[in-house]
Amino acid sequence: MRLIRAFCRFVFGLTFILSGFLKALDPVGFSLKINEYLIAFKLTFLDIFTEPLAIFLPVVEFVIGVSVLKGLKVNVFSRVALCFIGFFTLLTFFVALFDPVNDCGCFGEAIPLSNWETFIKNIILSIAAVIVFYGKDNVKKIASSTTQWIYIGLYTLIIVIIALYSYISVPFIDFGVYRLGTDLVETQNIQQNREYQTTFIYEKDGVQENFTLDNLPDSSWVYVDTKTVQVYGEEEDPSIDFAIRDSNGDYVSDELLSKQNPVFIISYYEDKVISESDSTDIATYAESLVSDGSDVYVLTLDPEYNVSKILPQNTLYADFKTIISFNRSNGGLTYLDNGVVVHKWADWNFPNNMTEILETDHEVLTIVSEMKDRILFGGILIFVYFLIIIVRALSLIVYKIKQQGRLGAASGVNCKKRE
DSSP: OHHHHHHHHHHHHHHHHHHHHHHHTOHHHHHHHHHHHHHHTTOGGGGGGHHHHHHHHHHHHHHHHHHHHHTSSHHHHHHHHHHHHHHHHHHHHHHHHHOOSSOOOTTTTTSOOOHHHHHHHHHHHHHHHHHHHHTGGGSOOOSOHHHHHHHHHHHHHHHHHHHHHHHHSOOSSOOSTTOTTOBHHHHHHHHHSOEEEEEEEEEETTEEEEEOGGGOOOTTSEEEEEEEEEEESSOOOTTOOOOOBOTTSOBOHHHHHTOSSOEEEEEOSSOOOOOHHHHHHHHHHHHHHHHTTOEEEEEESOTTSGGGGTSGGGEEEOOHHHHHHHOSSTTEEEEEETTEEEEEEOTTOOOSOHHHHHHSOHHHHHHHHHHHHHHHHHHHHHHHHHHHHHHHHHHHHHHHHHHHHHHHHHHHHHHHHHO
């Protein structure tokens, strides 16, 4: 039974840590998923809480996972874990039944799960949480109560810093459809190279049959329904729709992606109050890119937005989902070369050495950027698990030594009293 309890703690803790960590890497993306849930449950009046929740929930999930795995304040966090997973199991059961959203977003965009897969995952975690809860008294204490709270505070601080940095910047690793290295030309071709077949269903004398447009039946048949199915090409992904329009409403996506010059896009998924001096600075920055042989555009939602006036002659438009998927930072900069996503920057850290960047082969730049991000991602993850596993082992040893020292001191006092 001890091994079963340890295994359940490991599975539950590891899953919660990974889930919280991945969502903390992209709180803006997770806020979109929360918004989908609010729309599905007709709770849109709570929209103002989506972004705070997108930071709060991953932090809570991560801390629960660490506490369960490491054995910190088990009496408290085993109860919290049971309540947390119980609530989300009921929620995902409802979602699996009625399918109001495409996927749960449990692991951000890194590991997509269907709604039924999510529900099954939560059932397994619920069983693990019950076993952890009833076995909480058998978990070895690794430190004093105060020290355990210090550990929990440390892990909370780490994940909060990661979530806040990711919120004001771009994700360390982008798992979205416009991640670094994505060839948008190829993606658009895949979207367009699909064939569909439409079938018309008619009924006569209680019998239904399928007909195509070329062989429709006579008027003695009664029309019932129409079905359209994809018969050729990769499965359609509704999240990939790089539909960009100019000020006249004409689509310019293909023209934009076929440019031989490097293309830089400053994207705003929400309007932003831009002071005259900031607007001048951005325009000057754009001019410096143009002088280096690049094309620069502002991409936003509405011609009435303030940001449309930054580069009035080079302002393009798209829908909210496209823009926020393109770059998570409101006012972020994205570098395209021959339709390939080369690099992204947040609105506050535009690079100063752009000439050097442009002189670097875009494939090399993309590979280097991805390697840096993955090393950083892996380093943070290893550091966190080091703190969990190694520090737990060291804490257990230190705590045992202290306990033995106290027992030894207590026995010495008792011996002196007897003497």
